Amino acid sequence: MLKVQEFLKQYDGEPMRIMEVCGTHTAAISHSGIPSVISPKIRLISGPGCPVCVTVTSYIDRLVSLSMEPGCAVVSFGDLLRVKGSARSLNDARALGGQVRMVYSPMDVLKLAAAEPEKTFVFAAVGFETTAPVYALLLGEAVRAGLENIRLLTSLKTMPPVIDWVCAHQGGIDGFLAPGHVSVITGSDLFEPLARKYSIPFAVSGFEPEQILISLYALVRLRGRGVVKNLYPSVVTARGNVQAQRLVSRYFEPCGAAWRGMGVIPNSGIRLRPEFARFDAGSAELTQDRGFHSACRCGQVLTGAISPHECPLFGRACAPQTPQGACMVSTEGSCYQYYVNRRD
Amino acid sequence: MKITMAHGSGGKATSELISRIFAANFKNPVLSAMEDAAVVPGAGTLAVTTDSFVVTPLFFPGGDIGRLSVCGTVNDLLMSGAVPQYLTCGFIIEEGAESDDLERMARSMAETAREAGVTIVAGDTKVVEGGGGVYINTSGVGFVPPGRRVSASLCREGDAVLVSGYLGEHHAAVLSARMGIENRIRSDCAPLGEAVESLFQNGVRVHALRDATRGGLATVLNEFAAASGCCIALREESLPVSAPVSGFCGILGLDPLYMGNEGKFAAVVDREDAEKALAVLKASQYGENAAVVGSVVPGEAGTLLVRTSIGGTRIVPELYGEGLPRIC
Structure with a gap:
């Protein structure tokens, strides 16, 4: 471990740009102070892997308007409450009398729906491959229990197409710290085609600081080679959790998805299958992405095109107390992490 | 009824x-x-x-x-x-x-x-x-008592920072109860008179004291750093967190540094009294897991730092808004 740390600290080769795709990695990197123990020639940039950050404004707007509808309540994870739509956040809606319930697990909706059968509960189903199986479980339970007053407003996304989009549109990335949690479900093989297509190494990494350092070491060593290294073998296999994958495809099918600041990327999301469309709260039309603040550059931050510091709002109009863009809202957002940890 | x-x-x-x-x-x-109204003696x-x-x-x-x-x-x-x-x-x-x-x-x-x-x-x-x-x-x-003066503004470079026991127990216990999670975590809710008084009785030069309630230890130490115009550095591995709370935080994406306590306090004491203060706290009721967690160091005024286990440094800011659990 000391050798790895020494190597990363002393590295004096070609400058490298390594993207961590997952928001939990972004937070772990800041939390453990990794930028302060590696060479400035290894630059870590944050990718589009924080589910809150990539949510488009029309999605938030729809949640806000649903929360104000009589007989309807929006159920959400905490992170999403502070994200502004084109005018308001769910927190703002709550202050105006909107029905918003915060939960810790999607399964909590079942209890809410059973307790108040006359009310419709709309779950804000955001997330990546990691979270999708839980929504599938939730639907399975709702169907089994005959609960017809649960709806999902989905904004569910998949990783490979957006990584492909970043490589194709952005370029200049020399390695990917591949998301550990997503890989538990999908398997590490998922990244093979991308690694080969762009000749970029991928390291599937855990979240402990030592695991991240070892992954960075591997990526520097493998520069220019299109290979995938599974460095999180305790929980990640090549093919992933096949049972969870089957569960997801029973309820969901691929679709184009809208990403904040990037537009609609083909096949980069999943939506409810037609036979379960009765559980959908109108997710399909939510592709509009009109920034709350016109100068907000979330889209470019999310693809690593600019560092948070290069956004004209960063640290001025946009700070954790007054977030203008989603990247400043979530504790896993790049802007939030760069701001609170004063990362360069 | x-x-x-x-x-x-x-x-x-x-x-x-x-x-x-x-x-x-x-x-x-x-x-x-x-x-x-109560009429009570006192001067x-x-x-x-x-x-x-x-x-x-x-x-x-x-x-x-x-x-x-x-x-x-x-x-x-x-x-x-x-x-x-x-x-x-x-x-x-x-x-x-x-x-x-x-x-x-x-x-x-x-x-x-x-x-x-x-x-x-x-x-x-x-x-x-x-x-x-x-x-x-x-x-x-x-x-x-006459001659006693403690204040958040009295922290000085070199002072030692102690905490009187495990962090986050109350917050985790209440959250577990709300979420219907069964575990062994219990609130640390306790009156701290014996621990605090024993510091004074044993002649520890106490500069600042604050109980780490809502907002947790990070909030208290940020307040000290701001009020004293100093920089406080913590050592990550010295922060006392019990295994059940550590696991609970890991699952929910919570940071024990920001979690509320109802029976823990932070004490900033003269550097020479650090060992004595630790021994006194450990011997006191509710203080068995007390620890020296850091010190007041040269650096940017009003800043709280953590030296991480891999030798890195990060800034621990004040808590912005509610501590909301993460999504994935």
Whole structure:
């Protein structure tokens, strides 16, 4: 471990740009102070892997308007409450009398729906491959229990197409710290085609600081080679959790998805299958992405095109107390992490 | 018995509620006089504080709103160097509350007040419409012994930073109860008189004290750094966190540094007294897991840093908004 740390600290080769795709990695990197123990020639940039950050404004707007509808309540994870739509956040809606319930697990909706059968509960189903199986479980339970007053407003996304989009549109990335949690479900093989297509190494990494350092070491060593290294073998296999994958495809099918600041990327999301469309709260039309603040550059931050510091709002109009863009809202957002940890 | 709006009318039902539940539990000569205000002996430097308690659920593993309402105010007095003496309490009770629950709360308050060496000398009860909730306000008075001066603004470079035990227990216990998660985590809710007083009695040069309640240790130390215009650095591996709380935080994406405690405090002491302070705390009630967690270092004024296990450094900012659990 000391050798790895020494190597990363002393590295004096070609400058490298390594993207961590997952928001939990972004937070772990800041939390453990990794930028302060590696060479400035290894630059870590944050990718589009924080589910809150990539949510488009029309999605938030729809949640806000649903929360104000009589007989309807929006159920959400905490992170999403502070994200502004084109005018308001769910927190703002709550202050105006909107029905918003915060939960810790999607399964909590079942209890809410059973307790108040006359009310419709709309779950804000955001997330990546990691979270999708839980929504599938939730639907399975709702169907089994005959609960017809649960709806999902989905904004569910998949990783490979957006990584492909970043490589194709952005370029200049020399390695990917591949998301550990997503890989538990999908398997590490998922990244093979991308690694080969762009000749970029991928390291599937855990979240402990030592695991991240070892992954960075591997990526520097493998520069220019299109290979995938599974460095999180305790929980990640090549093919992933096949049972969870089957569960997801029973309820969901691929679709184009809208990403904040990037537009609609083909096949980069999943939506409810037609036979379960009765559980959908109108997710399909939510592709509009009109920034709350016109100068907000979330889209470019999310693809690593600019560092948070290069956004004209960063640290001025946009700070954790007054977030203008989603990247400043979530504790896993790049802007939030760069701001609170004063990362360069 | 269910509490009804009549119990707040000021009439017979009110006086019965007060005499049966509150006066019976808090019985002492001052209170039993049932005057409009308590007249108590005392001279010297007074410390006065007040706090309101709103917690769901009202009873949680390791404590209840009654114990909490005594500990919170007593501990606030202690942190100013005072010896707590008297408390007042105000109950706001929603109709539908169970009198048996009120009885349990009052008994718990009385026990905690006895443990903390304070007397409840005045009280008030109001009943409002609602769904059976209970809110308690307590105010406290204490006396600061001559020559004692502690303040958030007195931290100096070189000082040692101690914390009196495991972090995040109360927050994790209450959150677990709310979420219906079964675990062994119990609230640390406790009066800290013995621990604090033993620091002074043993001649530890205490510069700043604060109980790490809402916002956790990170908030308290940021307040110290700002008030003293200093930089505080913590060593990550020295932060005391129990295994169950550590696991709980890992799953929910919470940081024990920001989690509320109800029986833990941070002490900034003269560097030469660090070892003595640690030994005294460890020997005191509720202090067995105390630790020296960092020190006041040269650096940017108003900043709290953590030296991480891999030798990195990160800034620990004040908590922005609520500590919300993450999504994935």
